[in-house]
Amino acid sequence: MTCASKLRAWLRIIRPINCFMSGLAVIVAVLIAQRGLPSMNIMYKVLLGFVTGFTITASSMIVNDYIDREIDAINDPTRPIPSGAISPGQALHAAILLGLIGVIASALTSLPCLIIAIAAWTLAVIYNAWGKRTGLPGNLMVSTCVSVPFIYGGALVERLDLFLLLFIAMAFLANTGREITKGIVDVAGDLTKGIKTLAIVKGESYAARIASIFYISAVALSPLPVLLGVVSLWYVPLVLITDIGLIKASLDIVEKPTRDVARRVKKRVLLWMLIGLIAFAAGTFS
Structure with a gap:
């Protein structure tokens, strides 16, 4: 295997977009909490926060692939571990190293941040080892992990x-819809391991309807920051893009709850969530 192929495998296993979004979420939370740019005397802490968000997420993503390596051999045999690009041992060592980097960065920030980082890493491991088999409760655990960077910030x-709590609620709802949608994508592999996703227990159509409820609930909260006067008008055009995207995702998945459609919706919702993240950051500037 060439160095380029190996690098692509590592990038794929850590899911850099997800990691970047977690690190960015810490920065956005700081912008929201301070209603603008942080002072220079805490800028190093903000950068450490980005490192913590990025590396803890990367670690949890690798743990996910490590534990799911047999399921991925069915659902997606091209994943780095089942394809042989990365060995299980290499993945486990990398997950531990990245997690420790995140914890050390949080320890250099503050005691509350250290506690939150350890709790988030622990929750991610518990989810991957046990929680994902529980279906909806596992989906809620993932969404809690997604919300943690905002709490950390x-x-x-x-x-x-309140402004920050509103954003946490929107991220939690949208991500829960995305996790339920992922369950539709992974039915074949999940069946072999007894994972009780909504798509398996209640069927793909039912899961699609519940996912759409979570998407629409996130959209319903989006006007509140404007109505409460806690954001600038820069927030509006970007959040409208997110809202339209989530509404379209809801319609698509309900109309045709197939694996291919769910896979497409899952990927696009990540983009809408990223734009929503930028919307909240933009809304802190007048």
Whole structure:
């Protein structure tokens, strides 16, 4: 295997977009909590926060692939571990190293941040080892992990207000819809391991309807920051893109809850969530 192929395998296993979004979420949470750019005297803590968000997420992504290597051999045999590009041992060592980097970065930030980082890493491992088999409760665990970077950012500047809580709620709802949608994609492999996703227990159509409820619930919360006067108008055009995207995702998955459609919706929702993240950051500037 060439160095380029190996690098692509490592990038695929850590899912750099997800990692970047987690690190960015910490920065956005700081912007939201402080209503603008942080002061220079805490900028190094913000950068450490990005490192923590990125590396803890990367670690949890690798743990996910390590534990799911047999399921992935059915659902997606091209994944780095079942394809042989990365060995299980290499993956486990990398997951531990990245997790430790994140914890050390959080320890250099503050005690509350250290506690949150350890709790998030632990929750991610518990989910991958056990929680994912529980279906909806596991989906909620993942969404909690996705929400943690925003809590972390608030803790970093010692401020967790209504505006930040609104964003946490929207991210939690949208991601729960995405996790349920992923269950539709992974039915074949999940059946072999007894994973009780909504798609398996209640059927793909039922799962699609529940996913759409979560997407629409996130959309329903999006006007509140404007109505409460806690964002600038820069928030509006970007959040409209996110809202339209999530509504379209809801319609698509309900109309045709197949594996191919669910896979497409899952990927696009990640983009809409990223734009929503940028919308909240933009809304902190007048």
